[in-house]
Amino acid sequence: MSPVVAVAVPEDLRALFFPDGVDVALGGLGELRVVSSADEVALGSAEVLAALAGPADVLVTSWPCASVTGPVLDAAPRLRLIAHTGASVKPYVGLDAFARGVRVTQAGAPMARAVGEQALALTLALLHRVHRFDHALRTGVSWADAKAAAPPRHELAGSPVGVVGASRTGRAYVELVRALGGVVTVADPYLSDAEAAALGVGVADLDTVLRGSRVLALHAPVLPETRRMIGARELALLPDDALLVNTARSALIDGDALLAELRAGRIDAAIDVYDEEPLPVDHPLRSLPNVLLTPHEAGGTVEARVRGGRLVAAEIGRFLAGAPLQHEVTDDQLARLG
Template sequence: MIALCLAPGLREMFLPPPIWARLRRLAPIGPLERAQVLITGWDTPRVDAETLTRAPELRLVAHTGAAVGFLVSDALWERGIRVTQTGAAMAPAVGEVALTFTLCLLHQVHRFDHGLRSGSGWAETRSAARPRRELRGSVVGVVGASRTGRAYAGLVGAHGAQLLLADPTVSAGEAAGLGATLVELDDLLTRSDVVALHAPAIPATRHLIGRRELALMPDGAALVNTARSWLVDSAALLDELRAGRIDAALDVFDEEPLPADSPLRGLPNVLLTPHQAAGTEEARHRQGTLTVSEIARFLAGEPLQHEITRDQLRWTA
């Protein structure tokens, strides 16, 4: 038996008719009380001890998103329930948005758009922008060789950027295989025209980019964050952006939805999107397909390809 804890809109998004039909061929859809598999989404409450008392047969949680930290509990791990997720399905879309952000920042598209929309004159808008740069030949620093980081590195490298990578879990040889030079974070921040964040949200990365780190970025450099706001000291970033020293493109925020009175909304050197980097139709369908494939493997007694264990979660949340 498979139980779903997805709002109708999410079910339609991840499980359109062909994918839904494949899921229903695997096992009946029914209540949590009789389910061996639970499909979850962003709106699913934590699977805690109280929830598990209603699910005596549960053996697998198949999450349609990537981050599962909000979802899992000690009680779940102690019951030996397995967890799988779909981060791999989202990486191509997030990589493309990070590339889009990078191009916009280098070419000052965000400043031009802000100037024209706010009523500035044609010549004034043009003169207010910084000198533009092409991606080819620019130094791009990638913080984190995650799935999205690797997707982004491939796209940026194909456009002729010089890639730097900071990731303590990656060897110099692995970085070279991605077309990047492995460096320490401080070195990356000092040398990069664009810094793109793709690190996981784990205790060790809380405010990885703080006031000291932001100060290392050269005047006119740019920050791209399609990962998690967890990685950045938002107050320190706001100070730098208000000073106009650096530019940024942000898809993630400490408070979501972004408040209407957020000072970020009025800054000409900031490009904002509403946490939708992974929101393509193709990515959503890949997420649904991957979820169903993992369930099929689980029911057939085959190894899961996208399992997250308790130990892994401490390092790769």
């Protein structure tokens, strides 16, 4: 009997991940069950997801989906693989899935270049105070005053850049920053001396990196030991006029402490991730001239989405052929994720 592949990805996202059509991308892998246009708006409902996944051997998920746990698993006794089109699977898979022998894979790797490039773009914008000039001119500040009020600007070449986390996105960012002359030091207890040498970076503890960075870029995963790792004490270690770039996870930073530093005007920041998403329209971050905001879209390039779709198709093919998965998430890994 042909395996059943259920695709819980709304039409707009399917067009990004599978631009040649889901039938072309996944049709050769088994019998497809694709969420209907009527049901896709309710994929956050366990009942709707359970109905779609019921006869499936493989379930392809995306970020509107309900978590594959309890009632969804009960409705899908044949389910053997969850292939997530995004990076973080924590909101979409329960540990009970692993207890039932369901395996999980995800498409985070294809986003690394996109996130690295956006982090670089945000770094350059902060260094050149583009965000401050834009805010000033849009709010009616005079041409001369807009220029006079901006803090000193710097080039990336020769700037000390601290990177927290030598993750896939962190390494992509490092490669780009070093290509433009940035001098990089990484805080990551798992980065070996040999790996650091290959990346062309220095290694130091977090406090040392904070004290010495003109730019601090966060690229760490959320684990018990990294949750709120940047608090008031750590932010105070940053030099005056330092620049903070967060395209990783909001849980790495104490949001109240960051807001206090930004309101004081001592540092500037570019932020793509938030404790509350969507960011409320009245959130104080929206009105600060020293803050550059993007709506959690660092990994959302056309190219990254296409690569993600191809990765998912390849992983499903490997699984059905009995070959090892290349991007598997284990129950131990899931349990450690914040």
